[in-house]
Amino acid sequence: MSLLQNPRAATVLRTGTWSLRCVPRTLLTCAVLAALTGCALILSLGTGSYALTPVEVVRTLAGSGPPGAEFIVMDLRLPRALVAVLVGFGMGLAGAVFQSLTRNPLGSPDITGFGNGASAGALVAIILFDAGAPQTALGAVCGGLATAAAVYVLAWKRGVHGYRLVLVGIGASAVLGSATSFLYVRADIGKAAQAASWTIGSLNARDWTDVRIAALGLAALLPVVLVYARRLxxxxxxxxxxxxxxxxxxxxxxxxxxxxxxxxxxxxxxxxPIPFVAMAAPQLARRLTRAAGPNLLPAAWTGALLVSAADFATQRLTGSSLLPVGVVTGVAGGAYLAWLLRGERGAGRL
Structure with missing residues (x-):
């Protein structure tokens, strides 16, 4: 293995036929974002009617916490906090992939309809089939892939152009929104209420089943994204x-x-569907690293920090965990979208 320094201060690790280019600022950014995400996770674990200090949370995770804290932290709060990190990581990574493919800061999955397709598939599983968590996950995957296939085919014209993909995706998002409204009308009041609370984007009542779904999805897809990073x-x-x-x-x-x-x-x-995280995370990551390219891992850690911080904020600001985290990200993301559109207009791209 050899270390080579290029003029742009990037370290290249070579071993045999494989090489890995590492930019020190990007590595430092990822490390800082991961550390901040860990801090947000610990603060979230200590927030609630049974408050714990960060030191007590760390001691509880190590197995020597105060009496009664182990059940509250390990069984009630830790699954929610881990889902926040894993979901934010996946959304930031997905947003970086889509924005790089479309070469457009608005090309995130929640704008282009891919997130709405996954939501519609999950709602079909919840409302029509009374599905549990594994079946809901399968419905989300099927709905997302079906939407992606439809958008890709409709956007095809001697290849897929980024802006065409975004515009077709926005149209698909509108159609899926109407289909979702129809599902609500056809559902009984109990299932409609359950689906409505879920579609806002919430971390309430998350358990270890949700952690496994998110962790398995990342374990399967993250290596593929990293392998395709150079192609991207x-x-x-x-x-x-x-x-x-x-x-x-x-x-x-x-x-x-x-x-x-x-x-x-x-x-x-x-x-x-937690809104706007997939759109904002890659843009914030690119400004932090000041590096060209998709910035996959910085965007992923930025997404993890955004969702974890938003979850902590909902609990601290409202005094409870009942406020869905999607409300906070929606308000913040709407302001960010307005600022982004203003920048695009000022640059003459709109």
Missing amino acids: TLLEMGDDTAAALGVPPERSRLALLGVGTGLTAMAVAAAG
Whole structure:
């Protein structure tokens, strides 16, 4: 193995035929974001009617906490906190994939309809089949993949252009919103209320089943995204350049769309459609790292921090955990979207 320094201060690790390019600022950003996410997780574990200090939370996680704290932390609060981290990580990663493919900051799964497709699939499982968590996850995956296939086919015209994919996705999102409203009308009052609370995007009453769904989804899809990271970077340069460098554009784009849709479906299945995280995380990560390219891992850790911080904020601001975390991210994300659109208009792109 050898270490090479290039003029842009990036470290290249080489071993045999494999190489890994590491930018120190990007690595430092990921480390800081991971540490802040850990702090938000510990603060969330200590928040509630039975308050615990951060030191008591750490001692409880180590098995030597105050009497009665182990049940509250390990069984009641830890699943919720872990789901927040895993879902935010997956949403940030999916947002980076979609925005890189479309080359558009608005090309996130909750804007382009892929998240709505996963939500519609999950709602079909909940309302029509009275499904549990595993069946709801399967419904979200099927709905997301079906939506991705439909959008891809409709956006195809000698390839898939980024803006065309976004516009077709927005149209698909409107259609899926109408279908979701129809499902509410047809459902009985109990299932409609259950589905409505879920579609806001909530971490309330999360358990270890939801943790397993999110963890298994990430374990299966994260390696695929990392393997395709170089192709994603080359696709940002244009299809002709990518093809000249040996990357099949459409085949790579289709595989990455499938992986991004799977990450979105995993997040939706575990916590419902938490809005705007997938859109904001990649943009914030790019500003932190100041690096070109998709910034996959920084975006993922930014998403994890955003959801964990939003969950902590809902509990501290309202004095309870009943307020869905999607309300906080929706309000903050709406303001961020307005700011982003203003920047796009000022740059002459709108």
